Amino acid sequence: MNIALLLEMAAEAAPDRVGLVCEGKRWTYGDLLAAARGAFELIRQSDAQYVALLDESSEAAVIAVFGAALAGVPYCPLNYRLPDADLAALLGRIAPALVIGDEERITRLAGDQGHTVLSREEFSLKAQETVPAEDAREYDPGEGVAIQLFTSGTTAAPKAAILRHSNLLGYIFGTVEFGTADEGDAALVVVPPYHIAGISALLSSIYSLRRIVMLPAFSPEGWLSLVADEQVSNAFVVPTMLARIIEAMERAGAAGISSLRAIAYGGGKMPLEVIRKALELFPEAGFTNAYGLTETSSTVALLGPDDHREALASQDPAIRARLTSLGKPIPTVEIEIRGEDGETLGPGQPGEIYVRGEQVSGEYKEKSALDAQGWFPTRDAGYMDEHGYLFLSGRADDVIVRGGENMSPGEIEDVLLTHPAVADACACAIPSVEWGEAVGVAIVLRDGHEMPAEPDLKDLVRARLRSSRVPEKIVFLSELPYNEMGKLLRRKVKDVLAG
Amino acid sequence: MKPGTRLKSAACDTEVMVIRAADGTIECGGAPMDEAKPADAAPLAADFSAGTLMGKRYVDADGKYELLCVKPGKGSLSVDGVALVVKDAKPLPASD
Numbered sequence: 290m291n292i293a294l295l296l297e298m299a300a301e302a303a304p305d306r307v308g309l310v311c312e313g314k315r316w317t318y319g320d321l322l323a324a325a326r327g328a329f330e331l332i333r334q335s336d337a338q339y340v341a342l343l344d345e346s347s348e349a350a351v352i353a354v355f356g357a358a359l360a361g362v363p364y365c366p367l368n369y370r371l372p373d374a375d376l377a378a379l380l381g382r383i384a385p386a387l388v389i390g391d392e393e394r395i396t397r398l399a400g401d402q403g404h405t406v407l408s409r410e411e412f413s414l415k416a417q418e419t420v421p422a423e424d425a426r427e428y429d430p431g432e433g434v435a436i437q438l439f440t441s442g443t444t445a446a447p448k449a450a451i452l453r454h455s456n457l458l459g460y461i462f463g464t465v466e467f468g469t470a471d472e473g474d475a476a477l478v479v480v481p482p483y484h485i486a487g488i489s490a491l492l493s494s495i496y497s498l499r500r501i502v503m504l505p506a507f508s509p510e511g512w513l514s515l516v517a518d519e520q521v522s523n524a525f526v527v528p529t530m531l532a533r534i535i536e537a538m539e540r541a542g543a544a545g546i547s548s549l550r551a552i553a554y555g556g557g558k559m560p561l562e563v564i565r566k567a568l569e570l571f572p573e574a575g576f577t578n579a580y581g582l583t584e585t586s587s588t589v590a591l592l593g594p595d596d597h598r599e600a601l602a603s604q605d606p607a608i609r610a611r612l613t614s615l616g617k618p619i620p621t622v623e624i625e626i627r628g629e630d631g632e633t634l635g636p637g638q639p640g641e642i643y644v645r646g647e648q649v650s651g652e653y654k655e656k657s658a659l660d661a662q663g664w665f666p667t668r669d670a671g672y673m674d675e676h677g678y679l680f681l682s683g684r685a686d687d688v689i690v691r692g693g694e695n696m697s698p699g700e701i702e703d704v705l706l707t708h709p710a711v712a713d714a715c716a717c718a719i720p721s722v723e724w725g726e727a728v729g730v731a732i733v734l735r736d737g738h739e740m741p742a743e744p745d746l747k748d749l750v751r752a753r754l755r756s757s758r759v760p761e762k763i764v765f766l767s768e769l770p771y772n773e774m775g776k777l778l779r780r781k782v783k784d785v786l787a788g
Numbered sequence: 789m790k791p792g793t794r795l796k797s798a799a800c801d802t803e804v805m806v807i808r809a810a811d812g813t814i815e816c817g818g819a820p821m822d823e824a825k826p827a828d829a830a831p832l833a834a835d836f837s838a839g840t841l842m843g844k845r846y847v848d849a850d851g852k853y854e855l856l857c858v859k860p861g862k863g864s865l866s867v868d869g870v871a872l873v874v875k876d877a878k879p880l881p882a883s884d
Contacts, residue, residue: 290792294805298858302842430792455791462807462856466877467843476882489884497882523882553883579883588883619880 290458291431293358295496296322302468303498310475310519311348311503318495320417321351327419328356329426331412335405337387339437341380342366342482344390345505349409350482351491352416353389354436358454361429365437366483370773373398379439379447380404431455437654438485438583441772449654450583459647460489460586461496463621470499477515477524479504484774486556486579489587490525499523509537517545524549525579527556529775532563538570547573555579555588557775558681558699564612568601580615580679582667584658586648590624590679592616607674614678615671622646625664626673636675639697641685642667670697687779689718690726694757698779701728701760704753705746710738713769715782719762729762729786733769740765762786789814794858795821798830802840802861807854814855816840817863836871838864846872 296318299308304319316324332340340357342350342364350366357364365383367376369391377398380388385403388395389412396406407415431454439447476494478501480487494501502519504511507530515521526534531554552567552574559578568576575594581587592614600611618624625633626640634640643664644651651658651665659665670688671681682697689696698716705714712735719729734740747759764786770778789809796803799817806814814821818833840846842860847853853867854875865872 290805290807294858298843301859432792462845464880464883466879469879486884493882493884499882525884551882553881555883575881577881577883581883591881591883593881620878 290454291358291429292435292454292457292461292492293325293355293428293431294458295461295492296325296355298467299495299498306472306498307500308495308498309348309351309501309503311346312505314348316348316351318498321348321355321495324348324352324413324416325355325359326421326426327416328352328412329359329428330419330421331407331415332356332360332362332387335385335387337362337385337405339363339365339383339386341383341386341388341404342390343369343376343388343395344409344482345369346478346482346487346503347409347413347505348503349389349413350487351495351501352413354488354491356416358431358435359426359428361431361433363434363437363451365439366488367439368441368481368483375447382449383437436488438483438488440583441774441776450650451652451654452583452586452650453652456586456648456650457489457492459621460588461492463646463648464588464619465493465496467496468498470494470497471522473520474522475500475502475519477502477504477512477519477521479507479512479530480525480527480556481773484556485581485583485587486525489581509533510541513537513543513546516549520548522548523551523553525553525555527775528554528559528563529557529771531567532560535563535566535570543570546571549574551575551577551594553577553579555581557777559613561613564597565601568597578614578616580681582669584649584651584665584667585622585644585646586650588619589622589644589646589649590615590618592678611678614674614680616679617677618679622648624673624679626671627666634672636673639670639672639682639695642669642671642679642681684779687717689716689728691718691721691728691757692724696728696758700754701730701750701758704750704758705730705732707753708741708746708749710735710741711746712736715769715777715779716760717779717783717786719783719786721761727761728758729764729783730760731764731766731769731782731785733766793823795823795855796825797821797861797863798826799832799836800861800863801859802857802863802865803859804840804846804855804865805858807845807856808852809855810852812853812868814853815866815869816861818866819863832863836864836866837862840864841874845875845877847875848872 300322713733718726721727797816819830
């Protein structure tokens with residue numbers, strides 16, 4: 290089974306329908322398949338072991354992912370925001386590759402690694418112009434790796450996560466029905482191409498025959514005007530994007546967004562304030578919170594539109610709390626919470642989230658992280674309530690262990706955020722001679738507020754939580770370090786607190 | 789039959805991709821399907837002429853077989869003479 294089947298089916302059913310809009314240019318499914326087949330020829334000619342992309346989203350991302358699949362070579366989109374040294378190291382790990390994108394930078398960083406380098410324009414043009422030879426091509430059967438993604442490395446050096454054709458097709462067949470989008474439907478894709486959500490958006494949209502509208506570089510104004518111009522019906526955003534879209538709407542109004550029927554979000558913790566406001570500003574749209582990881586081929590749990598509205602309208606605190614939940618596992622995956630000794634935990638008990646299913650790869654180039662029964666330890670800490678709603682408390686590696694007592698940074702941060710002067714907060718472990726680890730916090734003050742006295746903040750935590758949660762060290766920063774996907778880089782805060 | 793194998797109907801235009809299969813004979817329009825199309829088309833059996841639909845998945849009652857229709861045709865699918873049915877899919881909200 291080869292993921293190229295998704296595009297082949299779209300082109301078979303609707304060759305002349307527009308499947309992609311990027312920077313004003315429109316591509317039909319027939320165009321995209323022809324270009325993917327042209328890319329197959331280019332890849333074969335280059336003897337590349339990988340097809341890499343070092344670029345923002347464009348048609349090249351679609352052509353490359355399917356061209357690589359047809360050729361049986363893993364597609365490996367790279368994060369162009371990485372510093373030079375990190376990027377050179379990643380390029381070295383995939384040499385020799387056909388690398389598409391920033392020619393000058395690739396040549397400067399990895400000119401001696403044996404890569405074939407093409408600019409985006411060159412690649413797209415050559416892929417369109419290269420017509421497969423007359424004899425029928427033997428395309429790859431799809432028994433191997435379709436995609437290799439380097440993890441973001443927020444806690445350690447980037448790992449090479451691999452997704453097989455079978456994982457990705459398991460996800461698509463399990464979550465999307467072929468050709469179900471209406472002719473006018475359009476999905477706005479703004480997640481970068483090296484993120485799993487950016488890849489799954491392409492696959493899902495093509496299989497459902499939903500037109501992809503690409504926004505290569507996010508700005509709230511650009512996003513809102515593209516929604517209006519292309520009559521976008523579906524969109525996926527990360528929490529920081531949604532917060533900025535809301536700000537822009539509050540500043541400049543929100544004309545022309547009535548076509549938006551479905552907004553999905555994920556990739557980081559959504560602040561309660563932001564999702565509440567979004568539900569008010571988009572009364573007609575259905576919101577879906579998607580939880581997934583690179584290693585699980587995207588979404589494994591979701592909180593759907595009805596759950597959102599029900600939670601917003603409810604007086605019951607348990608139902609209201611669902612707005613901060615990840616929702617329930619999708620029908621084709623199983624989720625369990627396990628304790629430190631690997632035992633399965635019951636409702637309400639916090640532990641590590643484990644996932645199993647066809648779409649779950651849990652595999653790195655070096656080794657598989659799956660256990661003997663096929664379960665993947667996500668390293669995410671969380672719990673499931675008695676109704677099966679999953680709640681996330683943070684990365685398991687971020688848990689602070691003070692004198693044998695485990696505490697999640699999230700609960701401490703949530704309390705600190707209730708202080709009127711606190712705009713943002715991050716709690717993490719600091720070394721302690723007495724306890725092994727203790728709580729340190731970094732705080733960002735809200736504009737126009739006085740700096741609160743340290744004892745006041747400590748009292749706030751003591752009053753709401755146990756005294757063990759009281760921070761031993763507090764620092765004030767002008768801002769917290771986030772990556773471009775809105776993920777808080779706790780490692781960096783930890784360094785500041787240790788200093 | 790290996791997952792990913794593509795089978796063609798001998799009686800119509802239908803093509804399927806095997807997602808899951810056991811040892812039985814997979815048929816379309818009443819005739820066995822194969823990776824290659826026979827030189828002479830088989831007749832379309834009246835009992836198996838309801839047609840296949842693009843992108844639908846067809847399954848048996850025991851969950852041993854699952855076929856994805858990648859090209860529609862006039863025949864309908866069966867295994868050892870027992871008709872397959874369209875798999876019910878619960879629609880999920882788009883999440884990416």
